[in-house]
Amino acid sequence: MAHDDPRVVPYLAGEFDAAGAEAFEGHLVDCDDCWRAVGTDRRGRALAESLRELAPPSLRDRVRMGVEADPPKTSPSRRRRGVGAVIAAAVTLVGAGVVASLGGGAPADPMAAIVEIAADPPAFGSLVIDGQRVELTRDVLDGRVVTVGRSAAPVAMPAGARALGEEAGAPWVALRGSMTVVCLSSPENLLVVGGLPAERLVSWARQLPAPAVPG
Amino acid sequence: MTDQNFLDATMPHLDAVWSIARRMTADPAAAEDLVQETYVRAWRGFEAQGRGDMRSWLVAICLNVGRSELRRTMRLPRVVAAVDQVAEPSASADVAGDAVVNVQREAVARALAALPEPQRRAIVLVDIGGLTAREAAEVESVPRGTILARVHRGRRQLAALVEREGLHHGP
Numbered sequence: 001m002a003h004d005d006p007r008v009v010p011y012l013a014g015e016f017d018a019a020g021a022e023a024f025e026g027h028l029v030d031c032d033d034c035w036r037a038v039g040t041d042r043r044g045r046a047l048a049e050s051l052r053e054l055a056p057p058s059l060r061d062r063v064r065m066g067v068e069a070d071p072p073k074t075s076p077s078r079r080r081r082g083v084g085a086v087i088a089a090a091v092t093l094v095g096a097g098v099v100a101s102l103g104g105g106a107p108a109d110p111m112a113a114i115v116e117i118a119a120d121p122p123a124f125g126s127l128v129i130d131g132q133r134v135e136l137t138r139d140v141l142d143g144r145v146v147t148v149g150r151s152a153a154p155v156a157m158p159a160g161a162r163a164l165g166e167e168a169g170a171p172w173v174a175l176r177g178s179m180t181v182v183c184l185s186s187p188e189n190l191l192v193v194g195g196l197p198a199e200r201l202v203s204w205a206r207q208l209p210a211p212a213v214p215g
Numbered sequence: 216m217t218d219q220n221f222l223d224a225t226m227p228h229l230d231a232v233w234s235i236a237r238r239m240t241a242d243p244a245a246a247e248d249l250v251q252e253t254y255v256r257a258w259r260g261f262e263a264q265g266r267g268d269m270r271s272w273l274v275a276i277c278l279n280v281g282r283s284e285l286r287r288t289m290r291l292p293r294v295v296a297a298v299d300q301v302a303e304p305s306a307s308a309d310v311a312g313d314a315v316v317n318v319q320r321e322a323v324a325r326a327l328a329a330l331p332e333p334q335r336r337a338i339v340l341v342d343i344g345g346l347t348a349r350e351a352a353e354v355e356s357v358p359r360g361t362i363l364a365r366v367h368r369g370r371r372q373l374a375a376l377v378e379r380e381g382l383h384h385g386p
Contacts, residue, residue, distance in 0.1 A: 009360075009367045013348060037371070044370025047323045047377055048342035055233035059247050063229065063254045067218050142244070175251075195248060 008037050058197050065162060066175040129155055134191055141204050146194030148208070154185040164202065173198040221261045225254065228270045232277050235344045238327070239281040253277040271350035274340065278354065326376035334369030341366050 010016060011024045028035050127134045127149060134149035149155075157163065161174035161181075174181045182201045184190045190208070192201045232253055236246040253276045257264075264272055327335060340351040341362065348366070352359040 009363050012367060013363050040371045040374045041367055042370075044372070044374035045342055047373055048327065048338050048370065050320055050323055051238070051327065051343050052234045052345070053230070053237055055229045055250070056247075059233065059250060060226070060229060062247065063251055064222060064226070066251050066255055067222060067258045196244065197247070 005034050012041050069175050149191035151189045154189045155183050155191050171202050221258050224269050228273050231344045232273050235277055238339050249281055252280050271354050274344055275354045322377055322380045326373050330369050334365045337362050337365035338369045
């Protein structure tokens with residue numbers, strides 16, 4: 001019957017001093033059970049370590065931007081109440097659609113409003129940001145609901161957002177919790193909100209068919 | 216405390232948090248959300264945390280967020296056997312070799328998911344997340360010796376399960 005030497009675990013954990021390790025290694029040479037136990041532990045460790053993964057570069061950027069966009073001293077509950085109050089005050093149901101007016105007494109972060117709507121979206125509607133109407137629709141991308149806003153002019157880049165490129169008119173991206181907001185001005189003025197990486201939302205939005213012109 | 220201080224202190228541990236998040240959900244997008252939420256919460260609590268042990272603190276947040284998400288959705292398994300089906304772009308032109316590695320990793324992930332929960336968690340924290348036994352003991356609120364014993368038993372069982380599948384690791 002195999003013996004279960006209590007020295008195996010501390011030896012593998014590197015807890016022995018040099019003399020202790022040498023003594024146990026002397027035992028290992030003569031003990032098949034301990035030799036096997038140490039070898040199997042090392043194989044298991046190598047197998048487990050093979051599951052280590054490097055974080056995707058896009059995640060590194062996303063985390064960095066999420067931190068930079070999030071004010072450090074705002075508690076989540078306070079922020080949620082604040083956004084809820086904004087939405088309650090700003091969103092008015094009209095028929096089956098929604099009109100959200102964020103002009104005039106607009107919140108400091110109007111993106112919070114569209115993120116809130118994107119998290120629990122209406123069937124359709126419009127949002128007014130700084131006097132500009134943004135028509136909202138929903139779509140599904142990679143199995144997730146995304147909210148798409150179309151406007152006559154690009155939505156101005158809010159604080160905490162970053163341009164995805166150096167050129168004029170490059171898309172910008174803002175992160176709000178698990179939601180990503182991207183804004184494009186080509187081929188049309190689009191605001192896209194969803195829980196997906198910015199690059200995915202931008203590449204998808206660039207291939208969207210233009211909406212049918214009514215009348 | 217500035218956001219740059221926070222990022223300097225925590226970004227070196229992103230790979231560890233990511234590796235653990237990948238073992239908590241089968242969906243890579245959900246794992247990214249989990250990591251993102253972990254860092255946002257850590258940022259909000261950074262000032263109170265001070266200059267303590269960043270890695271085990273981040274991992275503890277990640278586990279808590281993951282558990283909360285599990286309770287909320289009741290969909291996410293605690294530890295899953297997922298391995299990305301789409302491999303990261305590789306400089307290697309050895310397509311067959313890469314395929315073998317992927318098959319091995321899938322087998323290891325399945326074996327890990329089959330371990331008893333305490334051993335699995337200990338291995339995820341120590342061997343995959345890279346925590347020391349002391350750090351893992353703090354996260355799990357158990358004595359350090361308990362972690363060492365769980366890791367040892369888990370590794371032996373993991374090796375046996377993978378060997379049973381007929382796969383061998385290493386040269």
